[in-house]
Amino acid sequence: MADLRIDDVSMTFRLPNGGEVHALSNVSLTIRKGEIVSVLGPSGCGKTTLLNILAGFLAPTGGEVWLGNHTVRGPDRERGMVFQQGALFEWMSVRENVGFGPRMAGRPKAEIRRTVDHLLDTVGLSDFKEKAIYELSGGMQQRVALARCLANDPDVILMDEPLGALDALTREKMQGLVLDLWKETGKTVILITHSVEEALLLGERLIVMAPRPGRIHREYRLPFAEMGAGGDLRTVKRHPEFAAKREEILSMIWEMEEEIMGRAEAAE
Amino acid sequence: MTVLAIYVGLILVAWAITRFALAPLTSVDDFTRRKTVTFGDESAVRASRAASVFSVLAIFLIWGAFTGSRLTPLHAPEAWRMAPIWLPPPEAVWGRVVTIASDGYRNFTLFEHLIASIWRVVGGFLAGALLGIPLGFAMGLNGFLRGWFDPIVEFMRPVPPLALIPLVIIWFGIDEKAKIILLFLASLWIMAIAARAGVAGVKLSKVHAAYSLGASRWQVLRYVILPNALPDIFTGARVAMGVCWGTVVAAELVAAERGAGMMIMVASRFMSTDIVIMGVILIGIIGYGIDMLMRIAERKLAPWKGRG
Ligand SMILES: Nc1ncnc2c1ncn2[C@@H]1O[C@H](COP(=O)(O)OP(=O)(O)OP(=O)(O)O)[C@@H](O)[C@H]1O
Ligand SMILES: [Mg+2]
Numbered sequence: 001m002a003d004l005r006i007d008d009v010s011m012t013f014r015l016p017n018g019g020e021v022h023a024l025s026n027v028s029l030t031i032r033k034g035e036i037v038s039v040l041g042p043s044g045c046g047k048t049t050l051l052n053i054l055a056g057f058l059a060p061t062g063g064e065v066w067l068g069n070h071t072v073r074g075p076d077r078e079r080g081m082v083f084q085q086g087a088l089f090e091w092m093s094v095r096e097n098v099g100f101g102p103r104m105a106g107r108p109k110a111e112i113r114r115t116v117d118h119l120l121d122t123v124g125l126s127d128f129k130e131k132a133i134y135e136l137s138g139g140m141q142q143r144v145a146l147a148r149c150l151a152n153d154p155d156v157i158l159m160d161e162p163l164g165a166l167d168a169l170t171r172e173k174m175q176g177l178v179l180d181l182w183k184e185t186g187k188t189v190i191l192i193t194h195s196v197e198e199a200l201l202l203g204e205r206l207i208v209m210a211p212r213p214g215r216i217h218r219e220y221r222l223p224f225a226e227m228g229a230g231g232d233l234r235t236v237k238r239h240p241e242f243a244a245k246r247e248e249i250l251s252m253i254w255e256m257e258e259e260i261m262g263r264a265e266a267a268e
Numbered sequence: 269m270t271v272l273a274i275y276v277g278l279i280l281v282a283w284a285i286t287r288f289a290l291a292p293l294t295s296v297d298d299f300t301r302r303k304t305v306t307f308g309d310e311s312a313v314r315a316s317r318a319a320s321v322f323s324v325l326a327i328f329l330i331w332g333a334f335t336g337s338r339l340t341p342l343h344a345p346e347a348w349r350m351a352p353i354w355l356p357p358p359e360a361v362w363g364r365v366v367t368i369a370s371d372g373y374r375n376f377t378l379f380e381h382l383i384a385s386i387w388r389v390v391g392g393f394l395a396g397a398l399l400g401i402p403l404g405f406a407m408g409l410n411g412f413l414r415g416w417f418d419p420i421v422e423f424m425r426p427v428p429p430l431a432l433i434p435l436v437i438i439w440f441g442i443d444e445k446a447k448i449i450l451l452f453l454a455s456l457w458i459m460a461i462a463a464r465a466g467v468a469g470v471k472l473s474k475v476h477a478a479y480s481l482g483a484s485r486w487q488v489l490r491y492v493i494l495p496n497a498l499p500d501i502f503t504g505a506r507v508a509m510g511v512c513w514g515t516v517v518a519a520e521l522v523a524a525e526r527g528a529g530m531m532i533m534v535a536s537r538f539m540s541t542d543i544v545i546m547g548v549i550l551i552g553i554i555g556y557g558i559d560m561l562m563r564i565a566e567r568k569l570a571p572w573k574g575r576g
Contacts, residue, residue, distance in 0.1 A: 057476050077482035087473040090572035091495035100491070101481040134575035152481055 002068035002155050004031040004054070004188060010062035011049050011214075022213035023049040024060070029207065029216065033155070036182050036189040036225050038203030040196065040249075042257065046214025047192045051158050054190065055081050067155065077101060080154035082145050082162045088133045094120070094144055095129045101152035119147040122184075123177065139170035146181065159191040163198065175201055176233050183229035196249055200224055200242060201233060208249070210256055217256060220249070270348065274330060282322035290318050332358055356542040361549075364542045373543065374534060376526045382550065385520065385528040388444070389512045389558075392451020396508060400456045401501060404463025405493075421460055429454035429515040433522055442523040447516065454515045455508035462504020466497025499573035502566040509562055513555045528554075 011024040023046040031037050039047050052058040054065055056075040065072040067079070075081075088097050096103075098119055099112045107115075120126050123143040133141060142162060149157055162178075163171045175198060182189050193199050199206050204225045210217035222245065228236045236242060306312035332340030336349050337357035343349075352360060368378040376384070406413040407421070432453055440446035470493055478492045520529025528551050535543035566573065 055476070055480055057479075075476065075479040077480070079480060081477060081480045083473045083477060086471055087477040089474065089478075089492065089495070090575065091498070091570070100478070100483075104478075104481060104483045104487050104491075132572065134572055148477075148481070 002033050002188075003066075004033075004156055004190075005066040006030070006050075006054070006063070007066060008063035009050070009053060009060045009065060011046070011053065011058065012061045024053075025213035025215050026063070027214070027216055028063075031188060031190065031205075033188055034186045035204055036179075036191070036202060037205045037207060038199040039190065039192045039207045039209060040194075040199040040253075041209030041214075041217070042211055042253070042260075043194075045209040045211035047209060048160055049214065050209075051081075051160050051190065051192060054156070055079055055158050077105070077152045078154055079156045079158060080149035080152055082142070082149050082157065082159040084161045085138065085141065085165045088141055088144055088148070090133045092133070093129070094125065094131050094133065094136070097133065097144055098147045098151050100148060105152075115151055116147075119150055122150075122181070123147045137170075139166050139174060142166065142174060143177070146177070150181065150185065150187075154187065156188045156190065159189065161192050161194065164194065171198075172233060176228070178202060179225060179229045179233075182225075196246055196253070197237070200245055200249070201228055201236065206249070208253070208256075211260065218252060220245070270344075271330060271334070274333075275326065278322075278326040278329065282319060282326065286316055286318045286322070328358055331355075353539055353541060356545070361542045361546050364546050368543070368546070373531055374526070378531075381526050381531050382528055382554065384524075384526045385513075385516050386554065388447045388451060388516050388527070389509070392448045392516070393455045393505075393508055393512050395448065395452040396455025396512075397459045397505065399452075400459025401463045403456075404460040404465075405467055405489075405497075407460065408464045408467025409489075409493075417460075421457055424453075424457045425461065429511060430518050433519055437523065447519055447524070450519055451512045451515060454511050458508040458511065459501070459504050462500050462507075463497060465504075466500030467493055469500060470496045498570040499566070502562070502570055502573070506559060506562045506566070509558050510555065513551075513558060517551055 006027055006029040009024055009027045010022075013021040013023055015021065027046075027050065039050070041047055049058065053060050054072065056072050056079065059073075072079070081087075089100070092100070095116050098116045102112045102115060116129070117126070120129055123146055125140060125143055125147070128136065128140065133144070136144065145162070159178075163174050166174060178189070178191070179202060181187075189202075191198075191202050193202070200222060201224055203220075203222055206220040206222055207216055208218045208220075209215065224236050224239070224242060224245075227239070300306075300312050300314065303309065303312050329340055329342075331337070333342055334344045334348065334350055335352070335355055335357035336343060337359060339357075339359055365378065370377070372378070373381065403417065403421075407417050408414070429450065432450060436446050436450045436453075440449055474492055474496065475488060478488045483491065516527070517529035520527035521533045524530035528547055532544045532547035532551075535541075535547065
């Protein structure tokens with residue numbers, strides 16, 4: 001029963017020049033344990049801000065975040081984070097990166113070794129355990145980031161455009177990996193993306209956010225994550241319903257953008 | 269003028285030899301050689317080893333030719349030669365190296381003079397690093413300490429260490445301790461600024477990642493911020509070592525009982541040009557050697573530099 005409850009969260013940044021940015025305004029959302037949720041929205045609508053609040057890097061100016069029966073105050077191993085890129089530690093080998101969490105917690109060496117070996121097998125990097133981070137490709141680095149996050153056995157995994165810097169082919173492989181890991185581990189996953197296709201594939205629930213002020217615009221329930229887990233993503237993408245949903249969401253985003261543009265013009 | 273013309277002539281000869289005689293023997297058919305566009309591509313420019321060897325030879329050749337050296341095949345006309353009192357031939361300088369190495373100069377052997385200088389540099393640099401690195405970290409991590417030390421560091425940074433020599437002499441005299449203090453001051457600010465830059469350069473996402481992996485503040489400092497700052501600290505250390513080496517020689521010129529700088533200063537008073545030239549060459553070689561060692565250490569201890 002460790003649901004993640006976002007309760008009326010607002011975030012207002014005060015700018016040095018006295019102005020204010022309403023990055024989030026009254027966002028409420030409950031994510032069940034074991035759910036995978038994708039978040040989509042135009043640039044600047046507060047996706048990263050929301051994730052940083054969930055991770056505990058930022059304290060909201062209003063509202064609270066609950067995980068199970070306690071509120072979120074600061075970062076904690078119960079909520080793991082996977083960044084877009086550059087968050088691995090170059091001064092450590094692949095093995096040391098993945099074992100970082102357990103090592104900081106003072107777990108016994110033999111146990112860390114077993115965990116790391118197992119996880120690197122799972123993400124397909126068993127031949128690269130002793131390699132340096134800068135010897136790996138971008139896709140492999142993100143595999144390490146995933147494994148490092150899982151090594152801590154967090155309840156919730158937060159991902160901010162984790163596949164955004166990868167080429168199309170690597171990205172598709174990694175989408176499959178994320179789905180499989182989600183299914184195998186039963187973790188709660190929240191994933192931000194700019195790609196509509198990725199949002200459809202990797203969300204049992206898809207949240208579309210709107211900017212100024214940042215808020216939840218629409219919510220969709222989708223069958224594709226369940227279909228894709230352990231199976232073939234390409235088959236899922238060929239599904240007629242997938243194409244239909246993609247069109248629906250794309251036109252909805254276009255409408256939203258036009259509405260925003262219209263409002264901006266009216267304000268001038 | 270004549271010297272310059274001869275030098276240019278030697279460059280042309282060496283170039284012709286490297287280009288036409290040696291090229292077929294030494295060239296490798298690697299990736300760079302397959303490039304059709306090399307002009308303007310810095311990565312395609314590799315120092316030619318042969319050219320470097322010829323360059324050193326050319327200097328000795330000209331030096332020998334104009335000093336009537338027994339080692340050079342050609343000689344400048346008698347009228348153009350330098351008297352040994354202005355510029356002794358290479359073998360005279362080498363002879364000096366040998367005698368001073370065994371008999372010593374002004375109560376100390378050559379080795380003792382050089383070791384005295386090196387020891388001061390190492391001592392002063394280590395003291396500066398030992399205090400400067402923690403100082404830089406403190407400034408990078410704490411607002412109060414940053415504010416407190418900023419004016420001091422920013423003020424001391426542009427003051428050349430040479431300008432401190434008179435003050436150090438007034439306050440601490442001319443003994444060993446005074447020299448170490450001078451070099452300590454020379455390296456302190458460089459190391460503090462390098463460490464501060466290293467701390468400031470850490471990517472926020474790395475710090476965030478460490479915290480959400482369960483690291484404590486101390487662990488973030490030890491396992492993320494410290495190693496992340498290493499490349500910057502090494503860059504600072506190389507600069508500091510160079511500055512210290514220059515400063516120690518200058519300080520020894522002013523006042524010392526032994527050391528590389530003292531040796532050439534005293535020798536110049538007696539017009540022993542061979543010792544002065546020997547000193548300058550050795551100072552250059554040691555300075556170069558120190559930088560090489562620092563670079564090797566950097567590659568061993570922070571191999572990820574520039575590859576984050
Ligand atoms: N530290 C900050 N200070 C002031 N304003 C901020 C700060 N962080 C974010 N903002 C503002 O809050 C809004 C939301 O930013 P956020 O980074 O959450 O957007 P995003 O949805 O992640 O955008 P993107 O898709 O480009 O990553 C933006 O208008 C941004 O300028
Ligand atoms: Mg963002």
